Amino acid sequence: MSTDGGAVLAALETVRDPELDEPITRLGFVASCTVSAAGDARVRLRLPTYFCAPNFAFLMVADAYDAVSGVPGIRHAEIVLDGHFASDTINTGVAAQAGFVHTFAGEAVAELDRLRADFLRKAVLAGTDLVCRPLLAAGTAIGELAALTLGEVPPSPELDRLRRRRSELGLPAGDADPLLIDPATGAAVGVDALPLHLRRARATRVGIEANAGICRGMLRVRYDTRGEGET
């Protein structure tokens, strides 16, 4: 069975920058992506700076390895991160499937699940702003918002994404579950706490989007080529 580059790129589309909550393809982080007739995939990744945080860099390389390895017909996946201070360490560690603690022996005490969950919670908060802001603009009162369930919110890609992020965290994401929950505990947010909760949701979204803007700008300064699947 042969596999084309499109299937591998589609797999990379599922890999997100955990801080920016966007696919690494759209961010321009995939410098190249090729597949041989025999099913050997070679992916080169790049980041906006030489000193991007090594833990997030590791997560993206490891996730890319898992995603590409899982594509039917792929015999071998080679993921190479270019131009990072820890490139060699990360590339070797991911290829050996050594995990973060072993890859950075002596410098790390735990795997990155907690870090990933912390940033998923931010994605839930930011997604809450994306879903709620149009509802408020359309005249939904704060009290009505607090009573809404996910199933009562008009369908949108933003709502789908919010539900997926909540599911990933193990938070309630069914039709009958409340739209507004505390992303740490899953408890519903009451009317009194709602104004501040919405303010926090917006600040979180502003932070993530501003970072994404800076990262895209710096990537453009560093590399004058477009990434595979960059938008």
Place this chain on the structure above:
Amino acid sequence: MYEKDGERYFVVDTHMHYWNAAPDNWVEGAEQYAKGWIECFYGYHGLGPEDTRWPMDKYQKYSEEDLMRDVFDAGHVDVAIFQPTDLREWYKEGFNTTERDATLFEKHPGRFILNTRWDPRDGDDGLKTLRHNVERWGCKGVKLYTAEWRQGSRGWKLTDPEAYRYLEACQELGIRNIHAHKGPTIWPLDKDAFDMSDIDHAATDFPGLNFIVEHSGIPRIDDFCYMATQEPNVYAGLSVVVGALMHARPRFFARCMGELLFWVGEDKMTFGSDYAIWEPKWQVEGFVDWDYPPGAEFDDYPRVTVASRKKMLGLNAARLYDIEVPVECRLAPQQGTPAARDDSVAVTAESPSA
């Protein structure tokens, strides 16, 4: 001083540098880090207006003449504050050291305030150096870079017991302003290096010190807002916020400013150019002209006035550093008190030393 539409703005640039990142200053065996560091800075540089960009060789090492012209003659700055970053693992004589900054500080009296730095991993020797620097140059502030590499260590936290010894020494020596800057690494590497809870703890434990969080915590501006809004002695340093966003991403800039103005307040935000990452001229001029763009998304952010801009551009920092402000640049009494500790939304009269 900058004058526009009859208003006079006293400008304090609270965050600038005089660095040497030229190849002859790279440490043998660490060249890739020295090169990577200045290239990373150069990436930020590219977010400024095109006609303000420098070639890499000048960017690696600019002259005293460049700095004096860009900051004071062209840049409208009245007083500039040096914020040293040593990086001696990668740069032979250091990147932007207290000693290098001191050459200009001594040569141009009244132009600069010289901050120094410390690193808790330097132990007793570092405390001696700190004491010496304060005696010699009258330092009233320090720049702390928590992601500095040192003999295999990738960084430190303000809550480390050794760091508390240094913070106690700061109090004793009359250093009041702690400029904290988070970087991409720290021990252990599995933690979020940009997390600011250590600054939060230190700010609570040292209510007499002011903690100016550089770059307003970017890339954690949201976490910074929630933290700063509850602490009377935490301030937002605007360097990078202005430089990286005002020109390149004006709508994100407006939203970041809106968030900071809401959570932290105009009395607790201080302008910094981060020169030579960006020249101050376009930043000062753009900041004075800046307002929210049209759009409902900005409607519930606090409004910005001439007085707000005056505070952020210089009057807040002048208060933190006891800089004499010319009478014509001061605010009228009804325009508020620069650097007031109780400006943040969640700081109350019950907060310690608000």
